[in-house]
Amino acid sequence: xxxxxxxxxxxxxxxxxxxxxxxxQELVISAxxxxxxxxxxxxxxxxxxxxxxxxxxxxxxxxGVSIAAVFVLAGFAAAAVLVVAHRASAGIGGQSARYRRIIxxxxxxxxxxxxxxxxxxxxxxxxxxxxxxxxxxxxxxxGLIYILAAALGRDRPALALGVWLVLAGASCAWLAPxxxxxxxxxAGGGAFLLIAAIESRLGAHAR
Amino acid sequence: xxxxxxxxxxxxxxxxxxxxxTLATLRDGDDLSFTRLQEVLGLTPGNLITHLRKLEDAxxxxxxxxxxxxxxxxxxxxxQQGRKALDSYTAALRQLLDSAESPVRRxx
Numbered sequence: 001x002x003x004x005x006x007x008x009x010x011x012x013x014x015x016x017x018x019x020x021x022x023x024x025q026e027l028v029i030s031a032x033x034x035x036x037x038x039x040x041x042x043x044x045x046x047x048x049x050x051x052x053x054x055x056x057x058x059x060x061x062x063x064g065v066s067i068a069a070v071f072v073l074a075g076f077a078a079a080a081v082l083v084v085a086h087r088a089s090a091g092i093g094g095q096s097a098r099y100r101r102i103i104x105x106x107x108x109x110x111x112x113x114x115x116x117x118x119x120x121x122x123x124x125x126x127x128x129x130x131x132x133x134x135x136x137x138x139x140x141x142x143g144l145i146y147i148l149a150a151a152l153g154r155d156r157p158a159l160a161l162g163v164w165l166v167l168a169g170a171s172c173a174w175l176a177p178x179x180x181x182x183x184x185x186x187a188g189g190g191a192f193l194l195i196a197a198i199e200s201r202l203g204a205h206a207r
Numbered sequence: 208x209x210x211x212x213x214x215x216x217x218x219x220x221x222x223x224x225x226x227x228x229t230l231a232t233l234r235d236g237d238d239l240s241f242t243r244l245q246e247v248l249g250l251t252p253g254n255l256i257t258h259l260r261k262l263e264d265a266x267x268x269x270x271x272x273x274x275x276x277x278x279x280x281x282x283x284x285x286x287q288q289g290r291k292a293l294d295s296y297t298a299a300l301r302q303l304l305d306s307a308e309s310p311v312r313r314x315x
Contacts, residue, residue, distance in 0.1 A: 007219070007220070007221060009214075009300060009303045009304055009307065010304065010307075011221075012214070012219060012224060012300055013300055013301075013304055015221050015224050015225060016224055016228050016297065016300070019224065019225040019228040019229055020228050020232065022229075022247070023228060023229040023232040023247060024232055026247045027229070027232050027233065027239070027247065028232065090243055091239050091240035091242065091243025091244070091246075092233065092237055092238070092239055092240075092243070093237065093238050093239075093240070093280075093282055094233075094236050094237040094238045094282075094284070095234065095235070095236030095237055096233075096234050096236075096237045097237075153234070
């Protein structure tokens with residue numbers, strides 16, 4: 001068919017639908033993949049730490065293996081998210097690119113500050129306080145970052161996730177260290193996986 | 208400008224329709240590099256330039272050049288007018304499809 005020749009209404013509708021699906025696959029960061037990756041880190045990683053501290057009296061902290069598992073899982077998740085984001089955002093400039101830089105900078109700065117706070121208070125505070133800062137701190141930070149991302153990108157699922165993570169993280173202030181780990185694994189990881197399922201469903205409907 | 212069937216002739220061509228729909232996937236305020244757009248659509252550079260020129264003449268897309276030498280980049284984005292035109296085109300398309308299907312639904 002020559003490009004300027006007429007096409008039927010049905011052909012035009014099919015071309016538009018096909019182009020929309022293809023463009024979304026190529027140019028939109030897959031939210032379900034991102035949420036799934038981080039959800040597994042929280043659920044499996046923090047879940048492993050929780051299992052390693054259950055029954056500890058007094059609390060001595062998560063096992064080295066479970067802490068290493070969190071770092072390995074987080075490394076894989078970060079790599080997967082970077083690959084997906086880099087592929088989908090290649091060639092896209094303007095506001096979204098600026099927003100992504102702001103979010104990445106806020107996340108990195110937040111984690112460095114959390115690590116510095118943890119290093120500063122370690123040895124000077126109780127195990128419960130240290131557990132709150134070191135374990136629930138990343139949950140609170142993740143919540144705030146998702147609220148920021150939602151505000152910049154007008155993304156309702158991200159806003160719901162962010163608010164939930166902040167509430168879950170704040171509730172850890174009243175919990176013992178083992179319960180903090182359980183909250184991070186179940187309320188944190190569970191929320192990420194739920195949003196991944198919702199986003200996947202929304203994406204399927206949009207197609 | 209819409210034709211008799213209500214379909215904008217500038218958009219109602221396979222390649223230009225795909226260009227418009229692809230650019231509409233981007234958020235407001237975003238643009239796409241010419242090379243990435245070409246890669247997504249699978250069009251030759253010459254073909255894409257021809258269609259972009261028609262869309263630009265109609266005020267539906269804007270192109271901007273930045274950088275020099277190896278950092279030179281041509282970016283393409285959908286204008287507000289283009290987004291409205293695509294919305295109107297899509298609505299007209301849906302209406303035509305519905306009216307074409309209606310007699311079939313009514314038939315015994």
